[in-house]
Amino acid sequence: MKKWQQRIGNWLAHHLDLPSDVILELPRVTTIGQIHAYIENHKGLIVFSDQELRLKLKQGQLQIKGKDFVLKMMLPEEILLEGVIEELTFIE
Numbered sequence: 001m002k003k004w005q006q007r008i009g010n011w012l013a014h015h016l017d018l019p020s021d022v023i024l025e026l027p028r029v030t031t032i033g034q035i036h037a038y039i040e041n042h043k044g045l046i047v048f049s050d051q052e053l054r055l056k057l058k059q060g061q062l063q064i065k066g067k068d069f070v071l072k073m074m075l076p077e078e079i080l081l082e083g084v085i086e087e088l089t090f091i092e
Helices: 002-016
Strands: 028-032 036-040 044-048 052-056 061-075 078-091
Touching: 028 078, 036 061, 044 061, 052 078
Parallel strands: none
Antiparallel strands: 028 036, 036 078, 044 052, 052 061, 061 078
């Protein structure tokens, strides 16, 4: 079922000129070097400390590890993280 939904999403994105992250509800992660991460399309905060951020995604989780983390902005589906980013992992 998920493959079918992904195929339709890809088709819609291609033929309607829409971004695939919007159609498929994929997270968009934008980093500025190792000091900022801006994450869009997440489904909620799971863990936050000064060394780890873990977010729920439509499929799985996003884990960011590092040090001196500070949440500069937190909206229902967007987060701006500041600190020293050392590792970014998608977990199924």
